[in-house]
Amino acid sequence: MALRALAGGWCLVLLAATIPGVHPQGNDSSVQPATDSGAQIYRPVLQPSEATPPTGTYTLKSLAGTTCIKATMGVEFVVNEKRKTWYFNLDPSRVKSSGYCGKEAAVLSLTLPDNGASLQLTFRKEKKIFYITKLTAHLFPLPVCQKCANKSYSxxxxxxxxxxxxxxxxxxxKSENLLLMSSELSVKLVPLKMQAFTLPNGHFGKELECWADFNKRVIPIVIGATVVxxxxIAVLTYLFIKDRRRQGYERI
Incomplete structure (x- = not known):
């Protein structure tokens, strides 16, 4: 009987070694079922200091294969809580782009693994213009301290x-676009270049400059021209006065 039991035990060991996923179970209650050790949940890590977000290019194509949305931008999530500010930059290499294209509406969704962070842009076409009519943001970061509770921001x-x-x-x-999403969450887009609905051959069309960039470019020129x-005027006034005085001396 002892030999049979020993032989049976060796058979179980051999099966466990040769068949994937089979693990010998004992009477010890601390033995856990097999799990995939490679599976990890992605969670964004908030930073106490701000850094320039990396720029990514995100495109979305229609069912016909034509590009209906193209956006080049850096995305930064800004969390304000308890008088402290935390930052998280979206990594373009981890972003999954999705959405849909319609004649008058289109949506571009940028999502990190495990829904750690997401940004959704809804475009609307109206006659000869288009714009973003809806913007949704979500962030589910790691707690900033060991005793801090898990919290998501939307x-x-x-x-x-x-x-x-x-x-x-x-x-x-090229200037910063800081959008207040809620009392605790803001989204900064910098730099930003986007186009929706009509993109010939998938390329950007003629650029329309934002007011912030226009002011940065034009105001220094206006100030410089004003100073000149x-x-x-001061030089001409001085020469005019000097010439009048000289004429007065000649009459005397």
Whole structure:
């Protein structure tokens, strides 16, 4: 009987070694069922300091194979809680793009693994213009401290006309676009270049510059021109006064 039991035990060991997924179970209650040790849940890590987000290019094609949305941008999530500010930059290499294309509406969804973070942009076409009418953001980061509870942050902008652009043109902005999604969550897009619905051969059309970039470019020129004019007026005034004094001396 002892030999049979020993032989039976060796058979179980051999089966466990040769058949994948088979593990010998004992009477010890601490032995757990087999799990996939390679499976890991992705969670964003908040940072106490801000850094420039990496720029990614995201495209979405219709069922016909034509590009209906193209966006090049860096995305930063900003969390404000208990008078502290935390940051998380979206990594383009981890982002999955999805959505749908319609004649008057299109959606681009950017999602990280395990829904750790997501950003959804809803585009609307109206006559000769298009714009973003809805923006949804979600962030489920790791707690910032060991005793801190798990918490997710979500926000929504709805019924807006963000980044309004003529159809066939692209909206471009090198300046920061900070969008307040909720009392605790903001999304920063920098730099930003996007176009929806009409993209000939999948390429961006003529650029429409945002007001922030326009002001940064034009205001220094206006100020410089104003300073030059003032200097020129001062020089001309000085020469005029000097010439009048000289004429007065000649009459005496």
């Amino acid at each position: 926000g929504l902008l709805d019924n807006d006309k963000l980044f309004q652009t003529a159809n066939g043109h692209s909206f471009t902005c 004019c003032l200097i020129l």
